[in-house]
Amino acid sequence: MTVVIYFHSILKQKGFTMSSKQTRRRFFKTSALAAATLSLGTYIESRAEGANDKIVLALVGCGNRGMSTITACCKGNPNVEIKTVCDVNRSKLANAVNSVEKSFGKAPKAAEDMKTIFDDKDVNAVWIATPEHWHTLASIWACQAGKDVYVEKNPSVNIWEGRQLVKAAEKYKRVVQVGFQNRSAPYAFSAKKYIEEGKLGKIVTIKSYCMLGGGKSKLPPDAPIPAWLDWDKWLGPAPMRPFNPAIVSESGRGGWLNFWAYGGGALSDDASHVLDVARMVVGDPPHPKSVYTVGGNYVFGGDRETPEFEEILYDFGNFSWSCSSGYATGYMVKTPGDVRSNKEKFPNWANNATRTEIYGTKGLMYFGRHGGGWQVLGSGGKIIDQDGGTFPDPEHQKDFITSLRTRKKPNGDAEQCHRSACLVHLGHLSYRAGNKQLLFDSEKETFLNSEEANVLARGTYRKGYEVPAEV
Numbered sequence: 001m002t003v004v005i006y007f008h009s010i011l012k013q014k015g016f017t018m019s020s021k022q023t024r025r026r027f028f029k030t031s032a033l034a035a036a037t038l039s040l041g042t043y044i045e046s047r048a049e050g051a052n053d054k055i056v057l058a059l060v061g062c063g064n065r066g067m068s069t070i071t072a073c074c075k076g077n078p079n080v081e082i083k084t085v086c087d088v089n090r091s092k093l094a095n096a097v098n099s100v101e102k103s104f105g106k107a108p109k110a111a112e113d114m115k116t117i118f119d120d121k122d123v124n125a126v127w128i129a130t131p132e133h134w135h136t137l138a139s140i141w142a143c144q145a146g147k148d149v150y151v152e153k154n155p156s157v158n159i160w161e162g163r164q165l166v167k168a169a170e171k172y173k174r175v176v177q178v179g180f181q182n183r184s185a186p187y188a189f190s191a192k193k194y195i196e197e198g199k200l201g202k203i204v205t206i207k208s209y210c211m212l213g214g215g216k217s218k219l220p221p222d223a224p225i226p227a228w229l230d231w232d233k234w235l236g237p238a239p240m241r242p243f244n245p246a247i248v249s250e251s252g253r254g255g256w257l258n259f260w261a262y263g264g265g266a267l268s269d270d271a272s273h274v275l276d277v278a279r280m281v282v283g284d285p286p287h288p289k290s291v292y293t294v295g296g297n298y299v300f301g302g303d304r305e306t307p308e309f310e311e312i313l314y315d316f317g318n319f320s321w322s323c324s325s326g327y328a329t330g331y332m333v334k335t336p337g338d339v340r341s342n343k344e345k346f347p348n349w350a351n352n353a354t355r356t357e358i359y360g361t362k363g364l365m366y367f368g369r370h371g372g373g374w375q376v377l378g379s380g381g382k383i384i385d386q387d388g389g390t391f392p393d394p395e396h397q398k399d400f401i402t403s404l405r406t407r408k409k410p411n412g413d414a415e416q417c418h419r420s421a422c423l424v425h426l427g428h429l430s431y432r433a434g435n436k437q438l439l440f441d442s443e444k445e446t447f448l449n450s451e452e453a454n455v456l457a458r459g460t461y462r463k464g465y466e467v468p469a470e471v
């Protein structure tokens, strides 16, 4: 393990002084100097070098996703360990400590405030699996503290903050791996190569689906804050509001995805993956020129904020792309477990809920999202090429660890994953602006014809939890 601390000399060069007794922790607590750090760039690096050097991780957000992936990462890669687990849900935090101890024979430290992790010089990388409204801010704080980051999708809840995360990763030279794990799938690489080689012909149109099941949602009355939860910290950057049991649950995920302040419904939950990997397969095209969404709660008439169904149409200039996403088609199925884990099996595409269809001039590629591989159909529906694939979490975790050790760019690169996340934001913003076609300035990442959409795309933050305008 190499810990490189450049603080003293660089601050001296810039005219700041710090006595040798001042600790790094105290440095971060000194606001003037902390501000100086932000303007000077990264001067702490805590990194592992060499193929087998120890890597120390800390988890922020001990829900099912965070716990399962960080545990699998430590089991699947040599010399990787969890030092600290952090959650604002005290029940999940206690369970996480027990679970890590059971898996690895040593209890991790428990933290209710993620800042204790950023202050810990032993921690190389922070694994962020909170709800979506925390992803960007926690990741930027981690980058500023010199930590590398694995952050779950969707990496942002609006376009502006997504760009701020990209800037932070660049400025502090951090490895930031976004949890769009399909970017590490071997079958996604082979599909990309197939298309690059022109075997599908010219892309005509793409159709992505996220046709999940669901029902009518009803908002119960607000309730007192439960003893197991630090509600203020759970809300973090989101506006203060009374606790409601429809948002957070003690042991499960709760319904935060139904609220604009914390997530983006089926589109950010699952369609984000479908769109992201399809973007990668067709060569990560630049932002679309426009987006038009039709949708709403006209299926069940429930009271969720994020729509029960959305139909989105993107104009990429030389091809069109549609995405159908929602919670009202329970007869469709996500790629089943036996297909996800078996490279030889393919989904039944007709009722696969999370497929993408890529129509080229020479053939139609069906592409799976949770594994499931791809198959190309030519005239008469004949299968003319295919490659199977499995759910690529292990590959994505390995890629992150390799990036930590070699400083290579991770597969879930912040820039490309931000652009994929923008497809989610664009779709929602067109819906929220009143089902209006929005023209997008891809350089400025703003809209040419809707101030309302521009305001929503910028987001607002609670005092003390602002995503910095200068990262």
Ligand SMILES: NC(=O)c1ccc[n+]([C@@H]2O[C@H](COP(=O)([O-])OP(=O)(O)OC[C@H]3O[C@@H](n4cnc5c(N)ncnc54)[C@H](O)[C@@H]3O)[C@@H](O)[C@H]2O)c1
Binding pocket: 060, 061, 062, 063, 064, 065, 066, 086, 087, 088, 089, 092, 112, 114, 129, 130, 131, 132, 134, 152, 153, 154, 179, 180, 181, 233, 234, 235, 236, 252, 253, 254, 269
């Ligand atoms: N890549 C994938 O395939 C995939 C799959 C499932 C979930 N996810 C993503 O992973 C994330 C977590 O999903 P989940 O199902 O575990 O959700 P969850 O709501 O069950 O877990 C999130 C945890 O974060 C905690 N948290 C909230 N604010 C916090 C804070 N300030 N500090 C520390 N902890 C805080 C919550 O208390 C909760 O325990 C989500 O963003 C989700 O979209 C990704």
